[in-house]
Amino acid sequence: MKATxxxxxxxxxxxxxxxxxxxxxxxxxxxxxLAGDPVVEVxxxxxxxxRPRLVVAIxxxxxxxxxSAIAVAIGFRMNLFNIGVDGQYRIAAFAxxxxxxxxxxxxxxxxxxxxLIAVVVGAAWAGIAGWLKVTRGVSEVISTxxxxxxxxxxxxxxxxxxxxxxxxxxxxxxxxxxxxxxxPGFALVPGTPNKIYGFILLAALVGVAYWVILNKTRFxxxxxxxxxxxxxxxxxxxxVKRMVLTAMVLSGAAxxxxxxxxxxxxxxxxGTTFQPGLGFAGIAIALLGRxxxxxxxxxxxxxxxxDQQSNGLQITVGxxxxxxxxxxxxxxxxxxxxxxxxxxxxxRMEQRRVARQLSEEPGSPTxxxxxx
Amino acid sequence: xxxxxxxLQGITKRFPGVVANKDxxxxxxxxxxxxxxxxxxxxxxxxxxxxxxVLRADEGTVKVDGQLLALHSPSDAIDAGIGMVFQHxxxxxxxxxxxxxxxxxxxxxxxxDRARAxxxxxxxxxxxxxxxxxxxxxxxxxxxxxxxxxxVLYRGAKILILDEPTAVxxxxxxxxxxxxLRELKSEGLTVIFISHKLDEVLSVADSITVIRRGTTVAxxxxxSVTSRQLAELMVGxxxxxxxxxxxxxxxxxxxxxxxxxxxxxxVRDVLHDITLTIHxxxxxxxxGVEGNGQAELVEAIxxxxxxxxxRILLADQDISDWHTREIREAGVGYIPxxxxxxxxxxxxxxxxxxxxxxxxxxxxxxxxxxxxxGAKAGAERILAEYDVRTPSIYVxxxxxxxxxxxxxxxxxxxxxxxxxxVAAHPTRGVDVGAQAAIWDHIRRxxxxxxxxxxxxxxxxxxxxLSDTIRVILRGQLSDEFDPDVVTAQDLGAAMTxxxxxxxxxxxxxxxxxxxxxxxxxxxxxxxx
Ligand SMILES: Nc1ncnc2c1ncn2[C@@H]1O[C@H](COP(=O)(O)OP(=O)(O)OP(=O)(O)O)[C@@H](O)[C@H]1O
Ligand SMILES: [Mg+2]
Numbered sequence: 029m030k031a032t033x034x035x036x037x038x039x040x041x042x043x044x045x046x047x048x049x050x051x052x053x054x055x056x057x058x059x060x061x062l063a064g065d066p067v068v069e070v071x072x073x074x075x076x077x078x079r080p081r082l083v084v085a086i087x088x089x090x091x092x093x094x095x096s097a098i099a100v101a102i103g104f105r106m107n108l109f110n111i112g113v114d115g116q117y118r119i120a121a122f123a124x125x126x127x128x129x130x131x132x133x134x135x136x137x138x139x140x141x142x143x144l145i146a147v148v149v150g151a152a153w154a155g156i157a158g159w160l161k162v163t164r165g166v167s168e169v170i171s172t173x174x175x176x177x178x179x180x181x182x183x184x185x186x187x188x189x190x191x192x193x194x195x196x197x198x199x200x201x202x203x204x205x206x207x208x209x210x211x212p213g214f215a216l217v218p219g220t221p222n223k224i225y226g227f228i229l230l231a232a233l234v235g236v237a238y239w240v241i242l243n244k245t246r247f248x249x250x251x252x253x254x255x256x257x258x259x260x261x262x263x264x265x266x267x268v269k270r271m272v273l274t275a276m277v278l279s280g281a282a283x284x285x286x287x288x289x290x291x292x293x294x295x296x297x298x299g300t301t302f303q304p305g306l307g308f309a310g311i312a313i314a315l316l317g318r319x320x321x322x323x324x325x326x327x328x329x330x331x332x333x334x335d336q337q338s339n340g341l342q343i344t345v346g347x348x349x350x351x352x353x354x355x356x357x358x359x360x361x362x363x364x365x366x367x368x369x370x371x372x373x374x375x376r377m378e379q380r381r382v383a384r385q386l387s388e389e390p391g392s393p394t395x396x397x398x399x400x
Numbered sequence: 401x402x403x404x405x406x407x408l409q410g411i412t413k414r415f416p417g418v419v420a421n422k423d424x425x426x427x428x429x430x431x432x433x434x435x436x437x438x439x440x441x442x443x444x445x446x447x448x449x450x451x452x453x454v455l456r457a458d459e460g461t462v463k464v465d466g467q468l469l470a471l472h473s474p475s476d477a478i479d480a481g482i483g484m485v486f487q488h489x490x491x492x493x494x495x496x497x498x499x500x501x502x503x504x505x506x507x508x509x510x511x512x513d514r515a516r517a518x519x520x521x522x523x524x525x526x527x528x529x530x531x532x533x534x535x536x537x538x539x540x541x542x543x544x545x546x547x548x549x550x551x552v553l554y555r556g557a558k559i560l561i562l563d564e565p566t567a568v569x570x571x572x573x574x575x576x577x578x579x580x581l582r583e584l585k586s587e588g589l590t591v592i593f594i595s596h597k598l599d600e601v602l603s604v605a606d607s608i609t610v611i612r613r614g615t616t617v618a619x620x621x622x623x624s625v626t627s628r629q630l631a632e633l634m635v636g637x638x639x640x641x642x643x644x645x646x647x648x649x650x651x652x653x654x655x656x657x658x659x660x661x662x663x664x665x666x667v668r669d670v671l672h673d674i675t676l677t678i679h680x681x682x683x684x685x686x687x688g689v690e691g692n693g694q695a696e697l698v699e700a701i702x703x704x705x706x707x708x709x710x711r712i713l714l715a716d717q718d719i720s721d722w723h724t725r726e727i728r729e730a731g732v733g734y735i736p737x738x739x740x741x742x743x744x745x746x747x748x749x750x751x752x753x754x755x756x757x758x759x760x761x762x763x764x765x766x767x768x769x770x771x772x773x774g775a776k777a778g779a780e781r782i783l784a785e786y787d788v789r790t791p792s793i794y795v796x797x798x799x800x801x802x803x804x805x806x807x808x809x810x811x812x813x814x815x816x817x818x819x820x821x822v823a824a825h826p827t828r829g830v831d832v833g834a835q836a837a838i839w840d841h842i843r844r845x846x847x848x849x850x851x852x853x854x855x856x857x858x859x860x861x862x863x864x865l866s867d868t869i870r871v872i873l874r875g876q877l878s879d880e881f882d883p884d885v886v887t888a889q890d891l892g893a894a895m896t897x898x899x900x901x902x903x904x905x906x907x908x909x910x911x912x913x914x915x916x917x918x919x920x921x922x923x924x925x926x927x928x
Contacts, residue, residue, distance in 0.1 A: 249752070249759050249770050256745045262704060263734065263742040264757035265725030375416060 036374075044370040045316060045326070048363035055358045056351070069345040074337045080219035082336045087217075087224050089332035091231040091289050092303070094325060096310030098238050099282035101319040103168075105242060106255040106275045112157060112172025113283040114307025115179030120150035121287025122183045122202070125298030126190055128291070129203030138209040143230075143288060150284020151277045153179065158276030162269045168276065176307075187300070201299030211292040227289035234282055235321040251275060283307070312360045318367070331356065403466030405430040405559055405590040406451070411460035413446055415799060417791030420446040422614040424460070428559075428607070433581055433591045435601040435622075438611035438634055439831040440803025441789040444594045445487075447611070448561050451592075452484040453477040464559070483557030485548040487564045487802065487829070491536045498532040501551050508554065522553050526583050541690045542573035546580065560584065562593040564802075566600055567828050570689055570857050572892055578604045596803075596831050598627035610634055635833050648681035649867050653713075654851035655701075655820045660710030662696055662875075670696045671875045674710070678820070680849040683842070685866030685883070687859060687891050693875035694855045695737055698822055701853070702734050703727045714820065728757055733818030735809055735826050737855070743809045744797045751779035751793040754812050761816055778815070786811030787837065803830040810838050814845060821845070824855040839865060859888040873897055 053071075060067045078086060096113055103110035110116075124146040128138055157175055160166040191200040213223025242248035254261040254271050262268055286306050287298075295302060313331055317323030338352035404427035411424040420443040428434040436444050449455040451462060453471035462469050464480050471477050477484075491500050501519055502511045509515040519532045528546045536544065545565060552560055566574045581591050581604060595601050601608060602622045609619045610633045618633055625633075655678040662671040671693045678684045688694055699705040701712060703724040712720045719727055728734065734757065736742035744753055755764040755775045763774030779793045786807045790800055797805060806829050813821065826842070827835040842865060846852060856862050862869055863883045871878040871894040878894055892898075 244770055244772075245768050246759055246765050246770055247768065249755075253745055253748075253752075253756065253759075256747055257741070259741045260743060260745055260756065262724065263702070263736055264759065265723070265728050267723060267725070 036377075040370055040374045041318075041323075044366040045323075045363055047366040047370070048316075048359050049330075051362035051366070052355050052358040055362075056355050059354060060347070060351075065347050066345055070341065070347055070351070073341055073344050074334070076337075078333070078337060080217045081222055084217050084220055084222040084224055086329065086332045086336050087228065088289065088294070089335055090325075090328040091225055091228040092286060092306060093309055093313055093328035093331050094231045095234055095282060095286045095289075096306045097313035097317060097324045097328060098234055098310075098321070099279050099286065100307075100310040100314040101317075101324060102238065102275060102279040102282060104255075104314055104319050106251050106271065107258075108272065108275055108279070109169045110154060110157075110172055110276065110279045110283070111169055111311070112154060112175050112179075112307070113279070113286065113310050114305065115172070115176035116150040116153045116280045116283035117286035117306055118183055118302070118304070119153050119179045120146040120284035121291055121302065122187065122298045123149040124284075124288065125202040125205070125291055128205045128209055129297060131203075131206040131209065135206075135208035138206070139211065139292060142209075142292075143285070146284040146288060147281045148284070150286075151281040154280020154283060155273065155277045158273040158280075161276070162273050184300075187298070201297040203297060205292065205296045209292070210296055213293055225289040225293035227293055230285060230288060234285060235325065238282075239321045247274075286310075312356065315360055316363050330359075402430065403463070404428055405432075405465060406592070407463040407466075408447070408451070409461045409463070411447065411450060411457045411462075413443070413450060413455065413457050415446075417795060418799070419614055421450070421457070424611070424614070424616050426609045426616050426619050428590055428592060430465075430590050431585055431588050432606040433585055433593065433604055435605035435608045436592065436594050436611060437596070437598065437601055437608060437630060439613075440807065440829075440834055441801040442611045442634075442831075443614040443801075444611055445563055445801065448484065448563055448592070448594065451477070452482060452561060454484075478555050478557070481556060481558035482561065483552030483555055483559070484561040485545070485552060485563065485565060487567065489541075489544055489548055491544055491547060493537040495536060496532065497530060497534050497536060497539075497547050497550075500536055500547060501532075501554050505555050508556075518554065519550065522550055526553070526580060526587065528580060541568050542570075542576060545569070545573075545577065549580065558588075559590045559592070562591065564594050564596070564829060566595055566597055568690060568857060570892065570895060571859060571888055572896065573689075574600060596829065596835070598630050598832065602627055602630070612636055631832050634831065647867055648847050648849075650680045650682070650849070652680040652715075652849075653677045654680050654715055655853065656713040657701070658711050658713075660697070660700060660712065661708045662693075662700055662705060663708040664875075669708075669875050671700065671707075674875075674877050676870065676877060678851040678853060680819075680851055681846055682868065683846055683852040683854050683866045685854045685856065685862040685869040686872050686877075687856070687862055687869060687895055688872035689895050690857065692872050692895075694824065694872055696875075697872070698734075698737070698824055698853075698855065701727075701822055702732065725760065729760060731817070731819035733813035733816065733821040733823075735813050735821070735823040737824035739805055739809055744805060746798045747796055749794045749796060750783065750788075750790060750800075750808065751776045753797045753808065754779040754782050754793075754815075756812070758812070758816050782811040782815050783808065785815075786841075787834065803834060806830050807834055807838070810841065814841055818845075818850060821850055821852045823852060825857060826854070827856075827858065827861060835861075859891055862891070863888070871895055 057067050060070055096117065099113045100110055124142040127145050128142040131138060133141055153175060157168045157171040160171045161168050187200055187202070190202060211226040213226050215223050217224070242252065250261065250266045250271060253264060254266055254268055258268055287302065290303060291298065309331060313324060313327040316327035316330070317325070334352045334355060338349040341347045341349045341351060407427040409425050411421050412419070413421040424447055436447070438444050446455060450457045453474045453476050456472070462471060464482065469476070469480055492503070498516055498519060502515045509518045516532045519530070522528065523530045528550055530543065530546050530550050536547065539547065549560065565577060569577060584591060605622050607619060608622055608630065610617050610630065612634060620630070620633070658675050660671055660674040661669055664670040674697060676684060686694060696705060700707050703719070703722055707720065710720070711718055714727070714730055714732065717730070719730065740746065743756070745756060755778070758764055759770070763771060763778050765771055776793060783790060783793065788800070788804050788807045788811065790804065800808065806827070810826055827838050830838065842852060854862065854866060863886065866883045869881040869883050869886060869891065871881070871891060873895065881891065
């Protein structure tokens with residue numbers, strides 16, 4: 029009984045994102061039609077089977093998105109809106125890159141300590157917002173937005189100071205990480221020399237840790253309770269202030285890791301071209317995946333898939349690749365609505381099932397189904 | 401023959417795993433007060449929500465004045481002249497009565513003088529004694545309820561639904577409410593109300609419909625039944641009679657509060673110099689009109705508010721600045737006044753609710769881990785032992801009826817062997833059968849040495865359960881009353897401050913009652 033119920037729930041859970049994607053399909057097609065763009069060609073380009081090189085890029089992009097969305101989801105589970113993942117991952121990646129580039133420590137140890145630095149810096153940057161909220165009641169939405177702006181300024185300022193002067197071009201970078209501390213990738217996809225980030229394992233590890241901590245520990249129970257009802261959590265003995273601070277710090281710690289696959293697996297330094305905007309994508313993906321570690325994985329893959337497949341739009345069909353932002357935006361809006369619609373449908377289905385069951389066994393009167 | 405004001409025919413409503421209403425049929429005559437009674441979870445609130453358009457019936461028809469109605473939302477119901485006052489008031493504290501009343505009904509009489517005049521007119525016509533410009537935050541529960549009623553009348557309701565209107569009221573307020581209801585009735589309005597207090601029902605209703613397990617079993621004339629017969633109709637069998645009890649008070653103080661003060665925002669302290677002692681095996685009852693500091697007293701004990709001055713001792717440990725979690729782990733059970741805000745995670749499954757507040761204790765936790773298997777087994781046991789009616793431990797707390805939510809909370813708090821139980825309105829909203837069962841549970845635990853701080857608006861409960869009663873008024877505790885001799889009238893007078901120049905009602909002979917306790921322990925309570 030429990031097992032069939034769970035299957036049904038999984039089915040219903042999948043229905044909502046699928047619905048949202050369909051809605052996005054329709055809306056985007058309408059936009060294309062109105063703009064007089066070639067609808068069929070656009071979808072053909074977006075829906076062709078990606079080439080091996082792109083498959084690798086999709087998976088790599090997704091692993092970065094995944095970390096970002098998990099960082100956002102930690103806050104979401106407690107009704108905290110950490111808009112600041114963007115600033116947190118950039119400042120953390122910068123700090124880790126500066127340290128790792130010095131090569132003070134040998135190979136793997138250098139990586140490990142750099143990761144630690146990223147986690148601590150991300151956590152501390154988010155911790156400022158947490159601390160402001162707890163002591164001064166400043167909304168974390170406002171403070172993290174401000175901290176994003178400050179992080180941007182701070183990183184550009186410092187980057188200029190520490191920039192690798194030997195670089196010939198006008199691109200500003202931190203020192204390149206020594207080869208012994210670069211994380212090798214996995215050549216899993218045949219047909220391309222490109223490799224999947226070794227740090228995809230880091231993303232998986234963070235996902236597992238997220239699930240375990242939230243669902244299996246007392247701390248996770250307290251965190252979810254606080255998210256559901258702060259007043260009831262207080263009455264049950266949760267120290268809500270400490271909880272807010274801890275959740276913010278954890279979210280920031282996860283955010284600190286967002287840039288690591290890029291830093292150690294692709295760029296090997298932090299510079300002005302380091303991928304921006306990962307934090308905001310994380311918000312959308314966390315919504316899409318309903319804060320669930322597996323849901324988020326699918327969301328991240330979809331996001332990354334759309335990113336990569338849209339790159340060719342300009343060249344092949346002459347439509348701006350920015351079209352993909354419309355698709356992504358509509359998906360997020362639609363998914364929020366779809367989850368509610370599906371929830372209600374599920375409730376009605378359940379009721380019909382109950383009615384059927386009850387009419388099959390006329391001997392037992394009503395809410396005795398409600399026996400204990 | 402005139403058509404009945406309301407006619408329900410074959411109403412059926414299903415929720416996942418439960419049939420809340422099954423083929424409900426009854427009618428209400430115009431100009432009468434019609435009561436609906438039934439056990440917790442019988443389906444009363446569901447039925448009323450259907451009539452008010454909040455929920456939609458799966459089957460059946462609703463007729464008002466002989467007209468078939470399709471109710472899709474409360475605004476349909478309001479258009480048909482139906483109004484509802486929910487058990488939990490829905491007033492905005494920081495708005496005035498006028499603002500609260502016109503909110504959402506701006507089209508009727510505007511938001512200015514016309515609306516004010518209309519409010520004063522309704523208030524005068526029905527003797528509600530409500531004034532348009534008072535701030536709701538300053539009003540007591542009794543008046544707030546009349547504001548709710550006025551709100552409904554303002555929207556043109558001819559049929560009023562009141563869901564457990566008397567649960568939060570003290571006896572004087574209940575009398576006032578019933579006077580109002582008679583007034584409404586004489587003006588030709590129809591009132592449908594739900595209550596678990598059968599004596600009240602018999603005194604005010606013209607007709608009573610009994611609901612059992614979702615169906616109507618009978619509509620009876622209050623003049624021809626007793627409250628016992630009514631109770632038997634409700635549960636389908638005879639009620640267990642409450643046993644008489646002997647004092648089990650010991651001389652071992654478990655909870656001792658001295659000089660507890662909590663400063664308020666204004667000049668007056670919210671709590672002023674509260675001193676009390678509860679011994680093992682003792683129930684200390686606190687009577688009072690809501691809003692006189694009860695909630696704050698409880699929250700101070702539970703570590704949810706920082707007292708300005710004073711000490712709280714649990715046995716011989718000073719817990720004044722302990723954190724809520726430490727206090728709960730030390731064995732203080734807590735039944736809050738507002739179950740939705742403080743005692744439940746409404747969207748979480750029941751098994752996560754039966755561990756709430758005890759999430760660090762066995763069987764719910766092993767070290768830093770949640771022990772889900774243990775917690776689920778614990779949940780099954782609590783739900784069985786306290787007769788919580790639900791299809792499974794996986795449904796959300798939201799889907800329990802009000803009374804069953806309360807039973808879950810009681811069961812949970814009694815199940816972790818508390819040394820002290822802080823209970824605010826433990827039987828609010830539960831049916832008579834469950835009330836007797838809860839009282840039995842409390843009495844049993846008291847025999848085993850539990851100390852109980854009992855806060856209740858139900859004076860019969862206070863008198864029946866307490867070893868000592870004190871009254872709280874404007875943040876101060878009165879002297880002790882002996883429940884064996886005190887009457888509801890005495891308490892009522894003390895609660896409203898009507899006795900203030902008449903200290904004669906205070907029982908002076910308390911030392912003689914608790915023979916085991918001895919007079920010196922009372923010295924602690926009356927020390928200052
Ligand atoms: N939203 C819901 N989802 C699922 N089940 C529900 C929901 N609301 C009520 N129920 C179930 O329907 C039944 C009737 O509930 P209802 O609230 O009408 O009872 P009631 O007679 O008002 O009880 P009480 O006196 O305890 O308030 C109960 O078994 C309850 O668990
Ligand atoms: Mg109810």
